[in-house]
Amino acid sequence: DIVMTQTPLSSPVTLGQPASISCRSSQSLVHSDGNTYLSWLQQRPGQPPRLLIHRISNRFSGVPDRVSGSGAGTDFTLKISRVEAEDVGVYYCMQATQFPFTFGQGTRLEIK
Amino acid sequence: QVQLQQSGPGLVKPSQTLSLTCVISGDSVSSDSVAWSWIRQSPSRGLEWLGRTYYRSKWYIDYAVSVKSRVIINPDTSKNQFSLQLSSVTPEDTAVYYCAREGAPSGTYSRGAFDIWGQGTVVTVSS
Numbered sequence: 001d002i003v004m005t006q007t008p009l010s011s012p013v014t015l016g017q018p019a020s021i022s023c024r025s026s027q028s029l030v031h032s033d034g035n036t037y038l039s040w041l042q043q044r045p046g047q048p049p050r051l052l053i054h055r056i057s058n059r060f061s062g063v064p065d066r067v068s069g070s071g072a073g074t075d076f077t078l079k080i081s082r083v084e085a086e087d088v089g090v091y092y093c094m095q096a097t098q099f100p101f102t103f104g105q106g107t108r109l110e111i112k
Numbered sequence: 113q114v115q116l117q118q119s120g121p122g123l124v125k126p127s128q129t130l131s132l133t134c135v136i137s138g139d140s141v142s143s144d145s146v147a148w149s150w151i152r153q154s155p156s157r158g159l160e161w162l163g164r165t166y167y168r169s170k171w172y173i174d175y176a177v178s179v180k181s182r183v184i185i186n187p188d189t190s191k192n193q194f195s196l197q198l199s200s201v202t203p204e205d206t207a208v209y210y211c212a213r214e215g216a217p218s219g220t221y222s223r224g225a226f227d228i229w230g231q232g233t234v235v236t237v238s239s
Contacts, residue, residue, distance in 0.1 A: 001177075001200060012208075022230035035223070037222075037223045037224045038224075039224050039225060039226070041226070048210050048212075048229035048230065048232050049210075049226070049229060050229070050232065051157070051217070051227045053217060054217060054218075054222050054224065054225035055222055055225075058217070058218055058222070060217050060225070060227060061217060062134055092159060094159070094226075095224070096214075096223045096224020096225075097223075097224075099174055099176070099177075100161050100177065100178070101149075101161040101224055102161070103158055103159035103160075103161075105158055106158065106159075
C-alpha cells in the first residue's frame with residue numbers, strides 16, 4: 001500500500017496568517033494515464049470529510065481561492081493564504097493512483 | 113442536489129455480519145461518470161477506504177485487500193442504492209462508516225474526488 005505521511009500533525013495558526021501542510025507519499029502518485037490523483041479533504045468536528053482539492057491543485061466548487069494545492073511526484077502541499085475561523089478542523093491528503101486508496105494521518109489546524 | 117442517506121444497525125456482535133445501505137438521491141447508482149465507495153474511520157486506523165462499485169457499460173467492483181475476503185459491495189438499481197456487507201466482524205471493525213461518491217467536479221470523472229459523503233454510521237462491534 002502507498003503510505004501517506006503528513007507534517008505537521010498539529011498546526012496552531014493566528015487568524016489572518018498563512019498555514020501550510022505537507023504530504024509525502026511512499027511512491028510516485030503519477031498514474032499510468034499521466035494524471036496524479038492526490039486530493040485534500042477537510043473534516044470539521046462531528047462531520048464527514050469535505051473535498052477541498054482534487055488532482056493536486058483543482059479547487060472543488062465553493063472552496064475559497066485562499067486555499068491552494070501544489071506539488072508533484074511524491075511531495076505535495078496544501079496552503080491557506082489567510083486562515084479564517086472556518087478553517088479549523090483536520091486536513092487529510094489522499095491518494096487514488098493505486099489501490100487501495102490511502103489517506104494521510106491528518107493534520108489538526110487550530111487557532112492560536 | 114445529490115445526497116447520500118445511510119442506514120443500518122449501530123451495534124453488531126462479534127463474528128456476525130455488518131450490513132449498511134446508502135440510498136442515493138439526485139444521481140443514479142448506474143451513472144457512468146461517477147463511482148460509489150465505502151470508507152470507514154476509527155481512532156486506531158484513521159480513514160480507510162474499503163471498496164467501490166461503478167458502472168461503465170457493465171458493473172465493476174474494487175476492494176481493499178485488507179478486507180477483500182470479508183467484504184461485499186452491491187449496487188441495487190431498483191432502489192438506487194448500494195450496500196456494504198462485512199462478515200466475521202471483530203472489535204477492530206468498530207468505526208464510523210461512510211458512503212461517498214467519487215465524482216466529476218470538473219465535468220469528467222476524477223479518480224479519488226470524493227465530493228459527496230453520507231452522514232456516517234457509528235458501528236460498534238461488541239457482545
